[in-house]
Amino acid sequence: MKQQKLVRDIHRDFGYFYVGLIISFAFSGILMNHREHWHPEKYTIETKNIKVQLPEESQITEEFAENLGKQLGIDDKIRRHNVKKGTFKISFEKHDVEIDMKTGKGEIVAFKKTPIISQTMKLHKTTSNWWIYYSDIFGISLILIAITGTLMVTHGKNTFKKRGWKLAVAGIIFPILVLIILS
Incomplete structure (x- = not known):
């Protein structure tokens, strides 16, 4: 006891x-x-349309992305950049930039952290x-x-030894099955 x-x-x-x-x-x-599906960490405070001249994809470097950000009036730190599916994306601490590689049209989204x-x-x-x-x-x-x-719980029909272990095993197997099915 x-x-x-x-x-x-x-x-x-x-x-x-x-x-x-x-x-x-x-x-x-x-x-x-x-x-x-949404960005819970940040909320948009301003969206601005832009049009820029972009070089060939092979010439887009981190330095180019940083300089373009400065030309666009963005002074916060760059996080990353990439070109995916014909869109050039630059992520800054407080801004996101997306530009269509063919047309040069895009937008700057300014955001703040959600308290x-x-x-x-x-x-x-x-x-x-x-x-x-x-x-x-x-x-x-x-x-x-x-x-x-x-x-x-050591007495009765709902103890771990009598019933709980089955639910615990199911609780371990369920996420493993989900991972196997999803992969």
């Missing part, structure tokens, strides 16, 4: 400690899942050492919460 109380106490306290982070990760994870959502999504993207270690501790704690949760 003493051991079961200890398991419940550990499960409860870790659950309480991480509830805010669990909600934040879940919320930002949902947003990240749908980031190709709170942008910061929450950084949880999934950051690579700083302290956050990686904290995330590792969080992952280990989630495992601990899961294990202590399986040990809490």
Whole structure:
């Protein structure tokens, strides 16, 4: 009985400690899942049509992209550039530029970070050492919460040994099947 109380106490306290982070990760994870359909991190504040003369695709370099950005009045840091399906795209910190390679017509989209959502999504993207270690501790704690949760109910028809293990195995198999089907 003493051991079961200890398991419940550990499960409860870790659950309480991480509830805010669990909600934040879940919320930002949902947003990240749908980031190709909309840009939850940023919202448009201005769109401007442009027409420029572009060189051959083989001459488009990072330096060219940076210089074009400056000519277009964009002074924030360049993130990346590419030519895909006949469209030249440049991504800056606060602007996106898309230009049709044949016509030279395109647009500049200026945007700002969406408050709170942008910061929450950084949880999934950051690579700083302290956050990686904290995330590792969080992952280990989630495992601990899961294990202590399986040990809490020891009597009756709904124990982990009688019923819960089947659901746990299904919970492991389901995402594996989805990954196999989607790949």
